[in-house]
Amino acid sequence: MTRVVLDRLHKSFPTQPTPVLAGLSLDVHSGELVALLGPSGSGKSTVLKIITGIEQPDSGDVRLGEQSLLHVPPHQRGAVLMFQKAYLFPFLNVADNIGFGLKLRGASKQQMRSEVGRMLELVELPGIERKFPGQLSGGQQQRVALARALVVEPRVLLLDEPLSSLDTAIRHTLQETIRRVQRELDITTLLVTHDLQEAIAMSDRTALLLDGMIEAIDRPEALFQRPPTQAAARFMGISTFVTGQVEGAQLLAPWGALQVAGDGERPHAATFAIRPEHLRLLDASAPNAVPGALQDVVYNGEFTLYRVAIGADDVRIKAYQAVPHQPVGTPVYVQFPPEHLFEVLV
């Protein structure tokens, strides 16, 4: 089918001091769903607008398959974009909205009717052809917008936070719908989102966009468990970093030596990271545990969040099984399981 290649894209806007895209490269395989994850203002939407041709890059190339798209007008690119809002044409009913792209291609009335019906089945909204957009809920509108995008058989589907304005429950079912339809039609898809859960739940690979470049790209579970850089780790919800000298399987941290996985490496300065749910809060000393003082306890339902001061640092621990209640200031131990400590690039 269609592979999408973004090649060293640069883009600046006159109103912004720093470039939005600073040499972004990305390779989306045919039939793959890649989530482009990044904080707001990181240029995620700009990437999609450049692929459709609504925006032009300052330099760099966009290729679909082997073909460069830069000199193809937007309406001939076959890259269909869905926005945060459905933007259904208010003056057309559902059938005419979905049939919009087909009509432009000169489809016959019968063809349109059957295709519209098929698409409405696909997005699980059969029989609403005659309704107008104003009569639909937000989730229904996005489903219709998805049908309208898919009916033209796009070479690549671009989703710009299509679910972020919906309620949590509807968002989750629509995530499943989009994922199912995308797999069924085997359509190359780029999903832009600022929601870590959404990126991880929906994508084959997740790309983290920071400062106009791809900071990290990997399968969601790999990116989540072992982010390669400190910035990526922070975005993945990691706040505990230990910097020190590695010697053998020992990390010499300011507050003592820690056992780490890996051995035989030549000594070097390194930063290690650990996910908050992998840290263990203990009330007695244990192997690879460091003494500290309990600062704060926040009960969160599924988990409890503990903040412990170790020396001058604050360490956050996420415990899914609550530890017996202890008053703030209690001396505690924080255990760093060696198998969960991993090195990150700073």
Place this chain on the structure above:
Amino acid sequence: MIRQFVWNIFLVLAGLLLFAPVVIFGLYGFSTRYFYPQLIPSYWSATTFLRQLTDARTRQALILSLEIGTVVSCLSLLVGYPAARTLGMRPFRGKSVVYMLLFVPTVVPPVATGIGLNILFLRTGLAGTVLGVALVHLVPVLPYVVFTLSSVFARYDPHYEYQALVLGASRVQVFWTVTLPLIFPGIVVATLFAFLISWSQYLLTFLIGGGQVITLPILLFSTVSGGNPQATAVLSLIFVAPVVVILIATSRYLATDRVHGQSGITL
């Protein structure tokens, strides 16, 4: 309660003020020998009205006014659309200055503009022509058209156009299938303004037309100075009728617009 009462009185007075002239024209236009102190005429007749209506000069003036109004509406939309779109949607330096300049024709006395342009139009051979009159009507018309449309575009979301574009519509197709239906109520209101302002233009027509372009207002003024109240009344009714018809036909666009569900006119 009291506020409601005062408001009602105000409405009645405003209504009287608007409708009283038309009623008086009706009384004069459809009667003969209607003199003071009669409150209502004793001899009703449609003769004056029919004579005036079938009069060649009246018909020519009526048709010419309609023609000029139509040409002015089309021209003003053609010129006003791009300007309004840019003003409404793009942020740029000096926008308020541009808006102020656009307002100037509505505050500068038309005599000044008219006489100034008369010199220019005489040199270019446009004075005394229908085209010249249509062009000079654009001076008071354009501000209204640009303001109406730019307020539409200020609330306009280009994402609908992007959506059509990526679904395979060329720029021209986007305009006809998406932009136009979305802003249609605004276009109707703008056209209405353009037509009505052109329709009621006397001074600029007089200055540029130089007595050779006889539109309905020109004919009306000469009839008024002729001193025949019946003829004046009938002509006035003919002058008012198309306006009322157009207003009724477009009233639903004046009340709401489909994109935003708000008032169509927000100046």
